[in-house]
Amino acid sequence: MPGNRYYHGPESDHFDGLRFFNPGQPTTDRSLFDLLRWRLSAPRSDWPKSVAVRRVKPDARVDRLRITMVGHATVLIQVAGINLLSDPVWSDRTSPFAAFGPERVTVPGIAFDDLPPIDVVLVSHNHYDHLDLMTLGRLHAAHAPLMVMPLGNDTIIRAAVHDARIAVGDWHDQIEIAPGVATTLTPATHWSARGIRDRRMALWAGHYLKTSRNGSVWFAGDTGYGDGAIFRDLRHRHGAPDVALLAIGAYAPRWFMAPQHTDPAEAVRIFADVGARHALGIHWGTFPLSDEPREEPPALLAAALAQSGVEPSRFPAAEPGSVYHYASESAAKEPCEDKRIRPK
Numbered sequence: 001m002p003g004n005r006y007y008h009g010p011e012s013d014h015f016d017g018l019r020f021f022n023p024g025q026p027t028t029d030r031s032l033f034d035l036l037r038w039r040l041s042a043p044r045s046d047w048p049k050s051v052a053v054r055r056v057k058p059d060a061r062v063d064r065l066r067i068t069m070v071g072h073a074t075v076l077i078q079v080a081g082i083n084l085l086s087d088p089v090w091s092d093r094t095s096p097f098a099a100f101g102p103e104r105v106t107v108p109g110i111a112f113d114d115l116p117p118i119d120v121v122l123v124s125h126n127h128y129d130h131l132d133l134m135t136l137g138r139l140h141a142a143h144a145p146l147m148v149m150p151l152g153n154d155t156i157i158r159a160a161v162h163d164a165r166i167a168v169g170d171w172h173d174q175i176e177i178a179p180g181v182a183t184t185l186t187p188a189t190h191w192s193a194r195g196i197r198d199r200r201m202a203l204w205a206g207h208y209l210k211t212s213r214n215g216s217v218w219f220a221g222d223t224g225y226g227d228g229a230i231f232r233d234l235r236h237r238h239g240a241p242d243v244a245l246l247a248i249g250a251y252a253p254r255w256f257m258a259p260q261h262t263d264p265a266e267a268v269r270i271f272a273d274v275g276a277r278h279a280l281g282i283h284w285g286t287f288p289l290s291d292e293p294r295e296e297p298p299a300l301l302a303a304a305l306a307q308s309g310v311e312p313s314r315f316p317a318a319e320p321g322s323v324y325h326y327a328s329e330s331a332a333k334e335p336c337e338d339k340r341i342r343p344k
Contacts, residue, residue, distance in 0.1 A: 002197075003018065004018050004019070004152070004201045005155070005198060005201060006151075006152035006153070006155040006156060006198070006201045006202045007151050007152035007155065007201065007202060007203070009151065012170070014171065014187075014203075015151075015203075018201075019199070019200040019201055020151075020152075020192070020200045020201070020202070020203045020204070021200060022189045022190070022191075022226070024226075024227070024229070025189045025224070025226040025227065025259070026189075026224070026226060026258075026259040027259065028189070028190060028191040028224070028259045028260045029191070029199070029200075030256065034256060038253060038256045041253075042253075042291050043291055045288055045291075046293050046294075047105060047288040047293070047294045048105060048294065049105065050105050050106070051105050051106045051285070051294075053071075053106045053107050053108075053109055053319075053320045053321050054109075054321040055107070055108075055109060055110065055111055055114070055320075055321050056068060056109060056110060056114075056321050056323060057110070057111075057114040058076060058078065058110060058114070058115070058116050058323075059078070059116065060116045060117065061078070061081050061083070061116065061117075062078035062079065062081070063079075063080060063081060063214070064079070064214060064325065064326065064327070065077075065078070065079045065211075065214050065215050065217070065242070065243070065325070065326040066078045066079070066323065066324065066325050066326070067217070067243065067245075067280065067323070067324045067326070068109060068110060068321075068322070068323045068324075069109050069280065069282070069318035069319060069320055069321065069322045069323075069324075070085075070088075070108045070109045070110050070320060071089070071104070071106055071107075071108050071109055071285075071286040071320040072087075072089060072094075072129060072282070072283055072284075072286035072287055073086060073087040073089075073124070073129070073130055073221075073222075073245075073247070073282055073283050074086060074087055074088050074089050074090075074108070075219070075245055075280070075282060075318075076110060076115075076116075077209065077217055077219075078116070079181075079209075079211055079214045079215070079217070080178070080180065080181055080211045080212075080213070080214045082119050082120065082177070082178050082181055083115075083116050083117055083118050083119050083120070084118075084119065084120040084121070084122060084177075084209070085115075085118055085120075085121050085122070085139070085145075086121075086122045086124070086207070086219045086245065087122070087123060087124055087129075087130040087131070087221075088121060088132065088135045088136065088139060089129060089130070089132040089135055090108055090112050090132070090134075090135045090138065091104075091132050091134050091135060092104050094127075094128040094129035094132070094287050094289075095128055096128060096194070096195070101128070102129070102287040102288055102289055103287070103288075104286060104287060105285075105286065105287070105288065105294070106285060106286050106320045107320070108320065109319075109320030109321035109322070110321075112138065115142075115143075117143055118139055118142075118143040118145045119143075119145055119146065119177070119178070120145055120146050120147075120148060120177050120178075120183075121136065121139060121145045121146070121147045121148065122148055122149075122183060122207045122209075122219060123147060123148065123149035123150075123153055123157075124149075124150075124188070124204060124205060124206060124207065124219065124221030124222065125150070125153070125188075125190060125192050125202070125203070125204035125205070125221060125222060126152075126153050126156055126192045126193070126194055126202050126204075127192065127193070127222070128194075129287055129289065130221075130222070131153065131156065131157075133156075133157070133160040133161070136157060136160070136161055136164070137160060137161050140161045140163075140164050144165065145165070146165045146166075146167060146177060147164055147165065147166050147167070148166075148167045148168075148169075148175050148177065148183055148207070149166065149167075149168055149205075150168065150169065150170065150171070150185055150202070150203035150204060150205040151168060151169070151170055151202065151203040152168075152192075152201060152202030152203055153168070153202050153203070154166045154168040155202075156194065156202065169185045170185065170203065171185055171186065171187045171203070171205060172184065172185065172186075172187075172237075173185050180211060180212035180213070181209070181210070181211050181212070182209075182210055183207045183208065183209045183210075184207070184208040184210070184238065185205040185206070185207065186205060186206040186207065186208050186218070186220075186221075186230075186234055186238075187205065187206075187230045187233075187234075188204050188205055188206050188220065188221045188222060188223035188230070189223045189224040189225070189226045189230065189259065189260070190204040190221065190222045190223050190224065190260050191204065191260060192204050204221060204222065205221055206218060206219055206220040206221040206223070207219045207221070208234070208238050208241065210238075215242035215243070215326060216238075216239075216241045216242045216243070217241060217242065217243045217244075217245065218234070218238075218241035218243070218244045218245065218274065218276070219245045220244060220245060220246050220247065220270065221247075222247060222260065222261060222283070223247070223260075223261075223262060224258060224259045224260045224261060224262060224266075225258075225262050225266040225269060225270065226259070228269065228270075228273055231270050231273035231274050232273050232274075234273075234274055235273065235274045235275050239275075240274060240275030240276055240277065241274060241276050241277075242276070242277050242278065242326065243276065243277070243278045243279065243280065243324075243326060244270070244271060244274060244276035244278070244279040244280075245279070245280050245282050246262070246267040246270055246271065246279050246280070246281060246282065246315075247261060247262055247267065247281075247282060247283030247284070248262070248263070248264045248267045248281035248282070248283060248284050248297040248298075248300075248301050248317060249261075249283050249284025249285065249289075249290075249292070249297045250283060250284070250289040250290045250292075251263035251264075251290060251292060251297075252290050252291040252292040253290075253291055257290060261283075261290075263300065264281070264297055264300040264301040264303075264304050265300065265303075265304040265307075267279075267281065267301065267304075268301070268304040268305060268308050268310065268315070271310070271315060272308065277314070278314050278315065278324075278326065279314065279315040280315070280316065280317075280318040280324065281297065281298070281301050281315065281316065281317035281318055282318055284297040284298070284317065285297070285298075285317075285319070285320075286320070297317060298317035301315065301317050
């Protein structure tokens with residue numbers, strides 16, 4: 001039997017020696033029959049070809065916490081003088097093929113050449129809408145950032161960006177990225193693959209970013225809700241984040257997507273489970289990846305917040321180019337529009 005092409009390490013409660021898995025959660029594996037059933041029954045997409053975006057040019061450095069939405073799962077986090085990007089994608093398609101696959105309908109909220117100096121890239125997993133080798137190569141050439149990621153993803157990136165600075169870890173590992181700034185890799189209920197023969201051979205994760213004096217941001221990555229245990233455990237281990245970046249799109253049809261992607265109502269449940277002070281709805285409206293209409297996620301998010309009695313300003317659906325400022329004292333005010341691993 002062929003081995004794991006990305007990672008070699010001891011078995012654990014989420015790695016069987018060949019593949020990673022989600023302990024105690026519904027399976028994310030889908031058969032070819034399931035995929036064909038979905039695609040043959042999918043309604044005709046009513047996504048627009050393009051949606052206008054107001055682009056912004058960020059300041060070079062920010063002390064207090066500022067978050068700018070770029071698009072999909074790409075977010076610029078500026079805090080304590082450090083600039084970080086989550087799952088950066090500036091490509092026009094999320095696909096292994098340049099001419100095929102989901103095509104961007106919103107340009108990035110920040111033009112690539114308008115980026116401030118990028119110090120750190122946070123990678124959650126290896127799906128093409130999250131790990132874009134072309135963008136990572138451009139970032140390395142222009143900024144040489146530290147790239148932080150879960151196990152196995154480093155193999156994929158090093159094959160394309162040979163001298164990239166990479167720090168890699170397992171769930172619950174803490175990685176120091178600057179004095180007083182660290183990220184902890186957090187469990188997610190998801191899966192990974194770059195092709196048809198590498199399913200679950202690289203790990204997936206979120207990132208819980210903590211600073212010594214400017215608050216905390218949890219980028220959840222892609223995840224299903226499952227029984228919610230991983231989110232309640234996150235709050236127990238790390239405390240409530242000041243800001244949570246939560247996916248609200250790519251959820252339909254539920255029979256296919258529920259184990260791997262939350263819908264807006266489940267995102268609101270996660271918001272409550274982790275006790276976040278604020279959240280931003282991401283992972284919607286940029287690439288047509290699933291069956292829901294483009295404008296449905298914000299509408300369902302608003303309904304779920306109203307049903308839960310949560311003030312809408314605490315959890316908006318982030319549009320590309322939108323900028324959110326948070327107070328320095330643990331982001332307590334409203335926004336305006338453990339192991340240690342050393343980098344190697």
